Amino acid sequence: MIHTVFVAGLSHRTAPIDVREHLALDEDKLREVLSDVAGRGVCSELMILSTCNRVEVYGVAEVPGEAHGAAFRHMTAQRGMDFQALEPLLYTKTGPEAVLHAFRVAASLDSMVLGEPQILGQVKDAFALAQSCRVVGPTLHALMSQAFAVAKRVRTETEIGRYAVSVSFAAVELARKIFGTLDGKTVLLIGAGEMGELAARHLQDQGTLPVYVANRTWGRAQDLARDLAGTAVRYENFPSVMAEVDIVITSTAAPEPIISVADVEAVLRARHERPLFFIDIAVPRNVEPAVNDLANAFCYDVDDLRSVVESNLRERQREAQRGEGLVEREVGKFVDRLKDLEVVPTIVSLREKLEAIRRGEVARALGRLPGADEATKQAIEALSQAIVNKVLHGPTVKLRDSSRAGQGRRWVEVISEVFGLGAKSRTGPEP
Amino acid sequence: MNAVVFDVALTAYIVAAAAALGSLFGRREDLARFARLLTVAGWACHTGAIILRWVDLRRAPVLTLAEGVSVVIWVAVLFGLWIEHRYGITTFGAFFLPAILALGLGLPTGLRGLALEPQLQSGWAVVHVALILVGLAALVLNFGSALMYVLQERQIKAKRRGAFYYGLPALETLDHLTLVTLTVGFPFLTVGLVLGILQAWGVLQAGRSWGGLLAGDPLALFSLVMWLVYAATLSGRAVGLWRGRRAAYFAIVGFCVLLATLGAGAFFHGRHGS
Numbered sequence: 001m002i003h004t005v006f007v008a009g010l011s012h013r014t015a016p017i018d019v020r021e022h023l024a025l026d027e028d029k030l031r032e033v034l035s036d037v038a039g040r041g042v043c044s045e046l047m048i049l050s051t052c053n054r055v056e057v058y059g060v061a062e063v064p065g066e067a068h069g070a071a072f073r074h075m076t077a078q079r080g081m082d083f084q085a086l087e088p089l090l091y092t093k094t095g096p097e098a099v100l101h102a103f104r105v106a107a108s109l110d111s112m113v114l115g116e117p118q119i120l121g122q123v124k125d126a127f128a129l130a131q132s133c134r135v136v137g138p139t140l141h142a143l144m145s146q147a148f149a150v151a152k153r154v155r156t157e158t159e160i161g162r163y164a165v166s167v168s169f170a171a172v173e174l175a176r177k178i179f180g181t182l183d184g185k186t187v188l189l190i191g192a193g194e195m196g197e198l199a200a201r202h203l204q205d206q207g208t209l210p211v212y213v214a215n216r217t218w219g220r221a222q223d224l225a226r227d228l229a230g231t232a233v234r235y236e237n238f239p240s241v242m243a244e245v246d247i248v249i250t251s252t253a254a255p256e257p258i259i260s261v262a263d264v265e266a267v268l269r270a271r272h273e274r275p276l277f278f279i280d281i282a283v284p285r286n287v288e289p290a291v292n293d294l295a296n297a298f299c300y301d302v303d304d305l306r307s308v309v310e311s312n313l314r315e316r317q318r319e320a321q322r323g324e325g326l327v328e329r330e331v332g333k334f335v336d337r338l339k340d341l342e343v344v345p346t347i348v349s350l351r352e353k354l355e356a357i358r359r360g361e362v363a364r365a366l367g368r369l370p371g372a373d374e375a376t377k378q379a380i381e382a383l384s385q386a387i388v389n390k391v392l393h394g395p396t397v398k399l400r401d402s403s404r405a406g407q408g409r410r411w412v413e414v415i416s417e418v419f420g421l422g423a424k425s426r427t428g429p430e431p
Numbered sequence: 432m433n434a435v436v437f438d439v440a441l442t443a444y445i446v447a448a449a450a451a452l453g454s455l456f457g458r459r460e461d462l463a464r465f466a467r468l469l470t471v472a473g474w475a476c477h478t479g480a481i482i483l484r485w486v487d488l489r490r491a492p493v494l495t496l497a498e499g500v501s502v503v504i505w506v507a508v509l510f511g512l513w514i515e516h517r518y519g520i521t522t523f524g525a526f527f528l529p530a531i532l533a534l535g536l537g538l539p540t541g542l543r544g545l546a547l548e549p550q551l552q553s554g555w556a557v558v559h560v561a562l563i564l565v566g567l568a569a570l571v572l573n574f575g576s577a578l579m580y581v582l583q584e585r586q587i588k589a590k591r592r593g594a595f596y597y598g599l600p601a602l603e604t605l606d607h608l609t610l611v612t613l614t615v616g617f618p619f620l621t622v623g624l625v626l627g628i629l630q631a632w633g634v635l636q637a638g639r640s641w642g643g644l645l646a647g648d649p650l651a652l653f654s655l656v657m658w659l660v661y662a663a664t665l666s667g668r669a670v671g672l673w674r675g676r677r678a679a680y681f682a683i684v685g686f687c688v689l690l691a692t693l694g695a696g697a698f699f700h701g702r703h704g705s
Contacts, residue, residue: 163597177587180601272671275602292588295676304590311592 002338005139006064007101008072008092009049009056012112015089022079023055023086031133033074038135043067045137047130047144048075049105051122053112058102060139064094096335099143103327103334106147107154108161114316115160120151142338150330157326160319163312168199170308171279171300172206175247178277178298182206185246190214190238190258192224193251195281195302200228200249212245214238216252239263243270249279250286259287264297279305339403346412347396349421354392358384395419437480437501441535443473444508448532451524455598463521467512470524474508481505493560500693502561504531506568510615514572514608522598527575533690534571555630562623563654569616570661570689576608577682584676606675609682610668617661624658627651653692660685 010019025033030048038046043061048071050056055075061067072090076083093101104110106123127144130136136144155161164173172182179185182203189200192215200211211230215221218234225232233241242248242263252258259278268276278299280287285301292299300308362384366372372380395415402411415421447469454462481501484492492498511527514520583599586592599605631651664681667673673681 159597174587176601177583177596178602180604273674275675292590296674298587300590307590308592315592315597 002099002335002342003095004044004060004062004064005098005143005338006061006068006092006094007056007058007098008064008068008090009054010086010089010091011054011056011110013110014091019086019089020052020055022081023075024050024052025055025075025078027129029078030129033071033078034130034133034135036074037067037071038133040070042070045140046071046135047126047140049123049126051119054105056105058098058140058143060137064092068092096331099334099338100327100331102143102147103150103331104324106144106151107323107327108151109154109320109323109327113165114313114320115155116165117155117161120148120155123151124148138341139338142341143334146330146334146337150327153330154323154326158319158322160316160323162319163315165309165312165316167281167302167305167309168195168202170305170312171199171249172202173312174279174298174300174305174308175203175277176206178275179246184209186210186212186244187230187247187249188212188214188233188238188241188245189224189228189230190235190248190250190286191252191254191282192217192220193253193281196249196251196279197224197228199279199281200230203247204228212241214241239267242267242276246275247277247279248287249281251281252286254282254286255284257284257286257288259291261288261290261294264291264294268294268296281305336404339406339408340400342408343399343403343412346415346421347399350395350415350419351392353419353421354388358388434480436476436483440473440476440480443469443476444504444528444535445532447473447524448528451522451528455522455525456594458594458598460521463524466524466528467515467521470508470512470528474505474512477501477505477508491557491561493557493564499560499564500534502564503567503571504535506565507531507571510568510612511572511575514576518600518604518608520600520604522595522600523575523579526579527572530571530575530578530686534693555626559623559626559630562619562626564623566616566618566620566623567689569612569619570685573609573612573616573682574686574689576605576612577679577686580605580609580679581676581683584679602675606678609678613661613665613668613682617665620658620661624654627654649695650692653688653695657685657688657692660688 010023012020025048030050034046034048037043042063043059043066045060046067047058048056049058057068057071059067059071068090072086073083076086101110106120108115108117108119111119123144127136127140130140164170175182175185184207185203186209187200187203189196189211204211211225211228212233213221213225213228213230214233214235214237215224216235218232221232221235224230242259248259250259264276264278273296275296275298278287278291278297280299280301283302287299287301289299289301291297362380365380366377369376399408399411399415402408447466450462450466450469453459454466481492484498493502507527508531511523511531515523579599580602582593582595583602583605586596586599587602660681664673664678664685667681668678
């Protein structure tokens with residue numbers, strides 16, 4: 001059963017962006033592909049994951065190549081692409097490797113930005129879509145449920161998603177390292193640069209309110225203040241506002257610094273040395289770099305924030321290593337479970353069969369013993385159960401062991417034949 | 432018996448400190464948990480040791496320097512565990528446990544015998560010592576949080592993620608902690624010292640000068656210096672001058688004087704020990 005699980009596709013690792021964006025399909029088209037490929041009978045289960053960074057077909061098929069070949073032919077035809085040209089970009093994995101791939105993708109270990117959280121949602125959506133098209137069976141169901149569980153574990157047990165990997169989020173993270181909670185902290189935004197606005201928005205999302213906006217052009221300050229639900233202040237008044245706020249974001253086009261060391265010294269005295277954090281996103285810089293040397297003043301420029309991002313990315317790589325270990329162990333467990341899945345129906349129907357025989361024989365025996373007291377009845381019941389359990393033990397253990405050893409299929413045949421079990425148990429669970 | 436139990440507790444603290452440092456440098460959550468568990472276990476043993484000694488001696492075990500240091504450690508560990516829990520600082524153990532050991536490891540080296548002069552072992556003397564000990568415990572933690580502040584501030588200012596950057600809490604949290612520990616510790620220290628001075632007053636009236644008294648008692652002299660440092664820190668904070676880095680430096684200086692005070696008590700003879 002495990003060898004029938006496959007994944008085939010292309011991702012940011014194998015295909016350039018123009019191929020990926022060209023191949024991406026919307027939901028309706030995906031439904032069409034899923035129904036069509038499953039309808040041809042080349043696979044028993046199917047799911048397609050289509051995001052801007054990867055297009056992948058997951059499924060269960062006796063001949064995986066036929067199944068994903070059909071799926072990609074259909075998809076390329078939909079988009080008017082040449083399948084032959086696409087083929088060299090495709091990777092395929094089967095069995096435990098496919099399971100590993102599914103787990104790594106869901107856990108964001110294969111993402112372009114390690115640990116980005118969107119991919120899990122995208123996998124869940126793809127799974128839901130396949131379910132709604134009725135092309136998901138027990139194997140894909142088990143695989144994906146486990147992939148979601150593993151992804152969650154990786155997220156909670158490692159710190160892969162903990163540290164910011166964009167400049168504006170890095171600024172938020174630093175603010176948290178300085179102030180702890182950002183609730184009730186206030187922000188002054190000077191200038192109208194896009195990155196400055198973005199950083200202000202991210203800070204607001206953390207509960208930082210309110211925002212003051214200063215700009216040389218009064219109208220622009222008012223517009224931006226309205227956008228950010230903040231307050232516009234006159235540009236010439238910003239030094240006095242600085243005494244009140246906790247975080248100052250600068251992104252003006254001024255050719256010279258607009259905030260000097262002396263300014264900040266005066267402001268710090270006025271605010272009783274409460275810490276003040278400057279996020280200087282402007283190039284050339286708006287805040288004199290030496291401001292950072294003052295006690296209780298912290299100043300980060302764009303390059304500083306970039307280096308924070310770089311070190312956070314290294315941090316994610318470090319955490320990803322731990323995630324990989326966790327995923328590998330989970331793959332081992334899952335493969336064993338899947339192998340059990342192959343023999344479980346046989347074990348169940350064997351038990352059912354023997355149990356039916358037992359009940360019939362006990363009823364017959366008791367019919368012939370009308371005067372039997374309660375103790376006798378119980379003894380007969382217990383005796384018959386013990387015999388059934390002892391008989392079942394051997395075949396059950398043999399089936400489980402053989403499935404782990406990869407020979408489950410053969411022993412399912414043998415035992416079904418010997419005990420005269422129905423054909424149903426031989427093919428495994430129905431989708 | 433109580434000495435054995437105390438040694439068990441001290442050993443637990445030592446291993447816990449090593450684990451906490453390991454967790455800080457290696458950024459291992461599991462080691463931090465292990466350290467916390469050991470600290471709690473050590474503290475339980477420590478409690479047992481103090482009770483055993485109390486029952487043994489039929490008096491509060493706060494009259495020798497060794498007993499005093501033991502109580503400082505006991506209170507500091509309890510307070511430290513509370514801070515770890517309250518502020519969610521998993522790395523706090525790596526800072527306050529070594530500070531505690533700096534005190535505790537002095538004990539086996541000749542400190543154990545030191546005791547107050549028998550005629551001073553009154554009820555008031557016990558209160559005087561106990562209050563100061565609780566104050567000192569808070570000040571040990573004050574040192575721990577100040578050290579964390581200085582390290583974290585350096586990392587943020589240097590714009591480089593050092594080994595501890597991710598493990599240390601926010602600067603404001605640490606600044607708040609140094610303030611809390613100082614405001615808890617200082618009143619205990621002050622009242623305890625005032626009680627001591629009042630008792631000295633009684634001795635003074637028996638015919639000696641203040642100068643002579645202090646000169647003959649290094650522990651008392653250093654205690655006053657220590658009190659002045661902490662008083663200066665607290666008033667500097669109160670008027671809004673010293674926050675953050677400056678306050679943290681003062682806390683570190685204060686702790687050095689604290690160690691010197693105990694050292695003075697240990698190595699010079701005075702009224703507090705002979």
